[in-house]
Amino acid sequence: PPAYYKNVIVSKPDPAVALITLNRPNALNALNAAHFDDISSALREADEDPTIGAMVITGSDKAFAAGADIKEMKDKTFAEAYMSNFLANWEVIAKLRKPVIAAVSGYALGGGLELALQADILLAAPSAKLGQPEINLGVIPGGGGTQRLARLIGKSRTMEMVLTGRIIDAEEAERWGLVNKVVREESGVVDAAIKLAREVASKSRVAVVAGKEAVNAAFELSLSEGLRFERRLFHSLFATEDQKEGMTAFVEKRKPKWTHS
Numbered sequence: 001p002p003a004y005y006k007n008v009i010v011s012k013p014d015p016a017v018a019l020i021t022l023n024r025p026n027a028l029n030a031l032n033a034a035h036f037d038d039i040s041s042a043l044r045e046a047d048e049d050p051t052i053g054a055m056v057i058t059g060s061d062k063a064f065a066a067g068a069d070i071k072e073m074k075d076k077t078f079a080e081a082y083m084s085n086f087l088a089n090w091e092v093i094a095k096l097r098k099p100v101i102a103a104v105s106g107y108a109l110g111g112g113l114e115l116a117l118q119a120d121i122l123l124a125a126p127s128a129k130l131g132q133p134e135i136n137l138g139v140i141p142g143g144g145g146t147q148r149l150a151r152l153i154g155k156s157r158t159m160e161m162v163l164t165g166r167i168i169d170a171e172e173a174e175r176w177g178l179v180n181k182v183v184r185e186e187s188g189v190v191d192a193a194i195k196l197a198r199e200v201a202s203k204s205r206v207a208v209v210a211g212k213e214a215v216n217a218a219f220e221l222s223l224s225e226g227l228r229f230e231r232r233l234f235h236s237l238f239a240t241e242d243q244k245e246g247m248t249a250f251v252e253k254r255k256p257k258w259t260h261s
């Protein structure tokens with residue numbers, strides 16, 4: 001694994017899975033600029049690596065990430081925030097083409113929750129505590145929280161979280177559909193995320209990327225445009241070897257051998 005990241009640990013728990021662990025333990029993984037750069041670079045590197053099929057992002061048992069780094073933000077002026085386009089690079093993660101699974105233990109607050117919300121699948125440990133406490137700092141979420149939460153859990157629950165800063169636990173998050181699942185097994189949430197990533201990585205990579213692109217289009221396009229986009233992507237997959245292989249393998253009652261082409 002590359003030694004050049006100071007604030008994340010990159011490993012390969014499976015030949016086709018990259019695990020990116022946020023590692024600023026003395027600040028509960030608060031996201032300062034250097035930390036965020038490491039996270040986005042590590043994810044982008046995995047995204048571009050043809051041997052990788054899916055990524056897992058996680059923090060520590062105590063904190064996925066406790067938000068943007070308040071100490072770093074505290075003295076920023078409007079002009080500095082505006083002229084440096086503070087947080088503009090935040091969208092890097094949403095632009096990754098391969099699936100990202102977030103494994104959340106402990107605090108996922110503010111920018112930490114917004115980071116998790118950019119993942120494609122969210123798994124939570126029973127210890128997970130999720131919230132947008134920015135209102136208590138005199139600001140609002142700035143990394144997509146108001147928009148992504150509203151689409152995910154609806155307006156009134158989002159309003160409650162954003163306007164009161166209330167922190168919800170894993171069970172409530174599961175009930176609200178904010179996380180796919182609370183992982184209660186002894187082996188833990190990271191293990192479950194790696195298993196899921198390994199499963200996704202075992203499919204045709206072309207089809208997986210197309211599936212992610214099509215689902216994401218649902219959040220950007222009208223229904224008729226989205227359906228058209230999906231159908232065109234579906235058509236285009238008939239140009240792949242993996243489509244021929246997948247359907248032939250079904251007919252021949254054997255397992256497909258994907259070539260990702």
Ligand code: HXC
Nearest residue numbers: 026027028030066067068069070071109110111133142143
């Ligand atoms: C900077 C942070 C931090 C943060 C924790 N720390 N969160 N430093 N920015 N967001 C630091 C603490 O200052 C402390 O360092 C160390 O981490 C341990 O934290 P404690 O507070 O001592 O731990 P604990 O008492 O267990 O409380 C945990 C906590 C609390 C409830 C999570 O730390 C907390 O409320 N943190 C802030 C959460 C928050 O408001 N997040 C939103 C940030 S705004 P020292 O060295 O002092 O001991 C945001 C905007 C998003 O995210 C914009 C888009 C990206």
